[in-house]
Amino acid sequence: ICKKLKLEPGMAVLDIGCGWGSLEKFAAEKYHVKVVGITVSKEQVRLARKLCKGLDVEIRLQDYRDLKKKFDCVVSIGMFEHVGYKNYRKFIKVIDRCLKDSSLFLLHTIGGNKSVTCLDPWIDKYIFPNGMLPSANQIIKACEGILKLEDWHSFGIHYDKTLMAWHKNFNKNWNKIKIYYNERFRRMWNYYLLSCAGSFRAHKNQLWQIVFSKIGSQVDYESIR
DSSP states (O other): OTTTTTOOTTOEEEEESOTTSHHHHHHHHHHOOEEEEEESOHHHHHHHHHHTTTSSEEEEEOOGGGOOOOEEEEEEESOGGGTOGGGHHHHHHHHHHHEEEEEEEEEEEEEESSOOSSOOHHHHHHTOTTOOOOBHHHHHHHHTTTEEEEEEEEOHHHHHHHHHHHHHHHHHTHHHHTTTSOHHHHHHHHHHHHHHHHHHHTTSEEEEEEEEEETTOOOOOOOOO
């Protein structure tokens, strides 16, 4: 991600949906950039600030729609699945507002093979309430006239392996964590991990990293793998 964004020392980076702050820590330490990460989770703010203590990182409890400042680049990892199809265009307009001219935006998201307006009922009830997977068409439509496509990297096969690793580690460490969770949760979590791994293995779901620039910018982008 950092290489795709062409990070250089001193750049100001915005991470929308920063999670636990791992990208912030890595980018600040390895690329010497200033990172602002936003999330709507108080727990994520607390742990991300602890993880990034002493680094040029600011973690905010903030809604993406309230962003005004411009940055040298913007990234969003695993958050677009929670935006909702009615807000895709609004999300992209916020990205445009926060990008400086000739800056890059990287969107990392799980995607589906067809356009939908809802998620699997079981996932919606037990794992990701109100989430949904965007299609390629929905993403491009949201960006039309605002952002220019520079690169589209599809690597869903990797997510199959990731989910299986999570499944293995979860069960390997169950005896250490079972005081916090009951048997019902264990069965639910295993079902979630294995069913999602199956969806990627069957190519029902995709995993994408998409790089955009602003329309009208003079970006000469060369993709990397």
